[in-house]
Amino acid sequence: MAHLVTLIPGDGIGPEVSDAARRVVEATGAEIEWIVEEAGAAVLEREGSPLPPRVLEQIRRTRVALKGPITTPVGSGFRSVNVELRHELDLFAAVRPSRSLPGVPTRHAGVDLVVIRENTEDLYQGIEFERGTPEAAALRAELHRLAGAELRDDAGITVKPISVTGARRIVRFAFAYVPANGRRTITLGHKANIMRFSDGLFLSIGQEEAASHPDVPFDEMQIDQLSMRLVRGPEIFDVLLLPNLYGDILSDLCAGLVGGLGLASGANLGWEYAVFEPVHGSAPDIAGKGLANPVAMILSAAMMLRHLGEHARADAVEAAVDAVLLEGKIRTADLGGSSKTDEVAAAVADRLVLGGVPRPERLQ
Ligand code: NAD
Numbered sequence: 001m002a003h004l005v006t007l008i009p010g011d012g013i014g015p016e017v018s019d020a021a022r023r024v025v026e027a028t029g030a031e032i033e034w035i036v037e038e039a040g041a042a043v044l045e046r047e048g049s050p051l052p053p054r055v056l057e058q059i060r061r062t063r064v065a066l067k068g069p070i071t072t073p074v075g076s077g078f079r080s081v082n083v084e085l086r087h088e089l090d091l092f093a094a095v096r097p098s099r100s101l102p103g104v105p106t107r108h109a110g111v112d113l114v115v116i117r118e119n120t121e122d123l124y125q126g127i128e129f130e131r132g133t134p135e136a137a138a139l140r141a142e143l144h145r146l147a148g149a150e151l152r153d154d155a156g157i158t159v160k161p162i163s164v165t166g167a168r169r170i171v172r173f174a175f176a177y178v179p180a181n182g183r184r185t186i187t188l189g190h191k192a193n194i195m196r197f198s199d200g201l202f203l204s205i206g207q208e209e210a211a212s213h214p215d216v217p218f219d220e221m222q223i224d225q226l227s228m229r230l231v232r233g234p235e236i237f238d239v240l241l242l243p244n245l246y247g248d249i250l251s252d253l254c255a256g257l258v259g260g261l262g263l264a265s266g267a268n269l270g271w272e273y274a275v276f277e278p279v280h281g282s283a284p285d286i287a288g289k290g291l292a293n294p295v296a297m298i299l300s301a302a303m304m305l306r307h308l309g310e311h312a313r314a315d316a317v318e319a320a321v322d323a324v325l326l327e328g329k330i331r332t333a334d335l336g337g338s339s340k341t342d343e344v345a346a347a348v349a350d351r352l353v354l355g356g357v358p359r360p361e362r363l364q
Helices: 014-027 041-047 053-062 081-088 134-147 164-180 199-211 223-232 244-257 295-307 311-327 341-350
Strands: 003-008 032-036 064-067 093-099 112-118 186-190 218-222 239-242 267-269 274-276
Touching: 003 014, 003 053, 014 032, 014 064, 014 295, 014 311, 014 341, 053 064, 053 081, 064 295, 093 164, 093 244, 112 164, 112 244, 164 186, 164 199, 164 239, 186 199, 186 223, 186 244, 199 218, 218 223, 223 244, 239 244, 267 295, 274 295, 295 311, 295 341, 311 341
Parallel strands: 003 032, 003 064, 064 274, 112 239, 186 218, 186 239
Antiparallel strands: 093 112, 093 267, 267 274
């Protein structure tokens, strides 16, 4: 039976990299029925919402989605579709692998780590008070009453909640992820010495779970020190377990360690739904020119294939990406080449070695 997958092409370079990923997945012969749903800026203009209910309904029906990046205009009141999706579908875990890829010159070789980021709480929960509003004034007064805090009257305020429930499920997810995916250790990043009741709570839940998983080596590190250590010697790290904001920042840092955003794949997972998407955004500076590197999106699609139980096809896609990068003839401008997005997709599809998996007719 065909797998049902909602495909959200997204904005900017989204449609270009989505086409490339779809092409590669189809070349593996995986039986997928794609349900294409538009979301983002153009849909906002047409339908009044960047994430119409039908898109969410479709993902709830198919349970799995492959998504291109979607633009979030800064300070427009247009809440990020990405944040909204994660909240609506309770996609509490972002999983973002970064590994050194053959033929991609970087400062460090032998990087192979995974960021597991809590996706629903922290400063990204969306509890914000604009400076100068009556709500901000009321909150300032309440904070003064409760905590003796003296906030300036021109302060904007964003709230950072981290709950036992939210922390425990992501920590448990990480401890289950390690043995299930052949990983070794967990390093939890925090700033618990300053933010005792949010980061401190995240850390204490991590330590509690670690005590009941003696089989998984566990370490914790302050986020500033972790950032420095990652830049100096990322090879020693394996799984990084992080609250939302640090997870967002360090996933881009880790992408940079292995060659940039054009290569960094990701998944947003909950107990019921899974949305696969690259770490990068809609890259308006290069959109519509065929310049985008589709590898991040193709590797996100490989993660999706694995989630669907198509392990051999997922392995084949990753191996084909490695082969194309190692060969070095076909690569996009971000990697120093001059190939177009669709040329990379064609090269990866061409290099698929499917072993025991039935090949699609046109490749036989
Ligand atoms: P970005 O990731 O879009 O771009 C940062 C830089 O990396 C740009 O120079 C861009 O050209 C380059 N880049 C990104 N992906 C690339 C690729 N595949 N190939 C080659 N170069 C690539 O980040 P940004 O400019 O901060 O964000 C642009 C928009 O995307 C914003 O509206 C942001 O909110 C949104 N965004 C969406 C998501 C998502 O949908 N999950 C994630 C991040 C950012």
